[in-house]
Amino acid sequence: MRSALGALLFISASAIAAPAPIRFAITDSWAMPMAQIERGRPIQGILYDVMLSLATQVGVPAEFKVLARARVHSSMEHGEIDVRCYAAQAWLPNQSGNYIWSVPLWLQRDLLIARPGTPAPVVPARLTAQPIGTVLGYYYPTLQPLFDSGQLQRDDARNQDQVLHKLQAGRYQYAVSNQWTLDWFNQRLMPDQQLHAVTVLQELNVGCYVRNDPKVPVQRILGTLLKMKMSGEIDDIIQLYTGTREPLPGTPAP
Known part of the structure; x- marks a missing residue:
């Protein structure tokens, strides 16, 4: 009886002592190098790391x-x-609830891209009526007026990687991609086969936000993210996957 009671107390004490996990959101539309998802779990990628x-x-x-x-x-x-x-807070203009945002950690650079040989730069408003490769559920503020008017049409894929494969296969002439995914995709191609940017659509600083709850170590999370950014660890992870450092805002796309 004593041993059973002792075991029960040990298990209870262990359960109390075990720290609660930080629960992170992974968006299923992310593709490499942001995150690779297999069997419903992330296994590698910039954001996962x-x-x-x-x-x-x-x-x-x-x-x-x-x-x-x-x-x-x-x-x-x-x-x-x-x-x-x-x-980004700009993506959540009507955000309710009690959250605390981190410092900016990454630069989200949206590009209009094309296959090799396509002239650049391109002014989207001057394009003739045609489909543009996009990701399902993603909002592209620069192009939205052109989608609304019918001058351009969305051709949605489930994730960014599928968009680039469809562009490479000639399903459309132009597509939208973030800089990371373009760099990752091009690493597998010979220089004369690589997709390239024809214009920068938008640049936006993005970060993390944390649910402000006494059960969540909010300040430790935010302080650690700041340390990871200032030490260069986050930029090192980006370079590991893309071969490039995080571009500075306003820097011309390669």
């Missing part, structure tokens, strides 16, 4: 929840997620 390092440095386990993009915000609202990374 940053989140895993963050949790390790904070001293708690990391738990990853793969969600459809449309479900991420509601999951944060309902307390099912603690941290969402690669987000």
Whole structure:
């Protein structure tokens, strides 16, 4: 009886002592180098590596929840997620709830891209009526008036990698890509086969936001993210996957 009671007390004490994990949101439309998702779990990528390092440095386990993009915000609202990374306040103008944002950690650079030999630069408003490769559920403010007017039409794919493969196959003449995914995709191609940017559509600083809850180590998370950025660790992770350092705002696209 004593041994059984002792075992029960040991298990209870262990459960109490075990730190709660940080629950991170992973968007299922992310592709490499942001994150590679297999069997419903992320296994590598820039954002995965940053989140895993963050949790390790904070001293708690990391738990990853793969969600459809449309479900991420509601999951944060309902307390099912603690941290969402690669987000911008401009994307969440009506954000409710109590959240605290990190310092800017990355530069989201959206590019209009094309196959080799396509002249640059391109002014989107001067394009003739045609489809543009886009990611389902993503909002492109620069192009939205042209989509609304019918001058350009969205051709949605499930993730960014599929968009680039369709462009490479000639399904459309132009597509939208972020800089990271373009750099990652081009690493597998010979120089004369690489896709290239024909104009920069938008540049936006993005970071992480944390649910402000006493159960979440908010200040440790934010302080660790700041340290990771200032030390160069985050930029080193970007370079590991893309071969380039994070571009500065206003720098011409390669």
